[in-house]
Amino acid sequence: MKSLESWGRYPQVEQRTQALTWRSDALPEVSGSVLPHGLGRSYGDSCLNGGGTLLLTSGLDKFIDFDPATGVVRCEAGVSLDMILRLGAPRGWFLPVTPGTKFVTVGGAIANDVHGKNHHCAGTFGRYVRRFELVRSDGSRRICSPDENPDWYGATIGGLGLTGLITWAEVQLKPISNPYVLQETVPLANLDEFLVVARESEADHQFTMAWVDCLARGKKVGRGLLYRGNFAPPQFDGLPLAKSHLSHGIGLAVPMDMPSFCLNRLTVSAFNWLYFHRQNGRPKQRLTHYDPFFYPLDAIYGWNRIYGRRGFLQFQCVVPYSTARDALKDILERSSRGGLPSFLSVLKTFGDIPSPGWLSFPRKGVTLAMDFANRGEKTYRLVEELDRVTREAGGAVYPAKDARMSPESFAAYFPRHTEFAGYVDPAFSSSFWRRMHPVSLPFSLESERASGAPQPQSVLALR
């Protein structure tokens, strides 16, 4: 048994691993359940399989073909978005949708139906997946697309790795005329300002997102900086290409686990204050390479280790516009009141472009993501409260970032979950899935309990 962590390093579970190398090979025979694993950039327990086996897909990293005329790339599921960018960007093709890190696999991007800063105009990653192959434990192989096996296509996009193994996929890239983004930063005084500026920005900016100071209280709740941008036109609108604008992120690495006392209310507020005031209250425009614009965190390799051994919990929710103001205010205030600072908090808006995925998380509204250092019970209770607030507001929590949502919440957030359950491969399971279905346990929970996985938190779970 080997301890493979998720990005949040919580929960810690024991599981076996099995590396995959060739896409034409049959699934390995193992006892117990399996779950595909990409680059482990999910935060909670959805990419973990305590007591079972993780099928490591990093060896499935071969390209199949790329057409520079149409921008269609076909590759194995373990190919990372970084590899696709290296192939496509120099030839004028970019990812149609990208999460905040490029170190995720195509399989992982499909299974979580990831979103980017352009959800309002592009929708989710799944929309650009033209076809893929799904291998099931019964040995069957299906090509899935909107026309071929559309039900499997819909179940697998956002399907949390539970419907089978995606071996390869075909993705439509989008053309760019250069690798630079014209970025504007707008200071926001509070949440109300965010709601206005974000909506305005959607009209003529492909990419928007806001960083918020989670410790601001009262009238200042939601204070932050909004980033918006577009790929620069070929001539850069006459702006000179200064050297400093072209830099990529510097390659730093967090060398070891930082002691958790490094992150406390004081350091977080100092950091947030500095960050906010760097801006002097004025909007600022600059030209920047896509790397620091889309992937600022990737510049610090292994930044998750700043939270120390106990790791951290991320919480990301989306709430409809109708309830957004009150619900988000409530969530932000609860987290700041709890004395549990969130180091990085991000707000953005989702549009209403539908995804083909049945369990896709994004939906029209406002989304908020927060990181909480793991301080045990206190943190778990806070995140559970935030889950409840989200549910009451008619929103949803993102499974890829979750370690505490309740089974009732999951059922409420994903109305097609029962239909989906019929497509789960009987040999596949995950720690997350068992946590959501504590009544019908296909595999033993014993080892997970023993190793400190999250305890079921709902009354239902006790049955």
Added chain:
Amino acid sequence: MKKVLVLGATSAIAQATVRLLAARGASLYLVGRNAANLDAVTKDAATRGAAKVESKAVDLNDFATHEALVEGAFQALGGLDGVVLAHGVLGDQAESQATWTATEAVLRTNFMSAVSLLTPLANRFEAQKAGTMVVISSVAGDRGRQSNYVYGASKGALNVFLQGLRNRLAKANVAVVTVKPGFVDTPMTAHLPKNKLFASPEKVARGLLRAADSRKNEVYVPGIWALIMLIIKSIPESVFKKLKL
């Protein structure tokens, strides 16, 4: 190396080397045993920028095909200026001790098939007075140890063969590069517990190409193995035979 024949192209080190060569825009002729896996590596190389990629699925233990295989590679790429020989098996020491058949299989694949392939290749490279032959051997060939001396012997014999070949081809401007990796994290070693000495196939591939570019004779990759093997080789035999290595 612009036009390269890769023997055992689906092995992990060869795959990583093929990627680096493809990114440089080389033309490649890939040979491997499993047709589906070879096809995956071929398409990957083509997508990553190889000028041309051809492939042939054959079992290199069938020596009778070797002449034609080499001929085919020259034809397909319009000449060759590089060879990367990467096929090999680890074998099972216990089985080899039990039966000659198991020993023979290791010697055939690691030593004899290599010699059978390098013979026509050497003759052609010598005639064209150009080329680089890179052969993946192993640190295990430096000294026989009870834990894997059959594998070690196959690689040791290969090393001596390559020394002679290098000596012969030097005046024809042909480089013969013996690459000696230490532990590499590949499917071949998947069953072994890993430690800090295990290098990734990518790292070994980079070292391999650096050695090929500068036409080195013998290289250890990663370099730390030169030191380790120096120590291991200098232990007197009277002491060595009592060690459990």
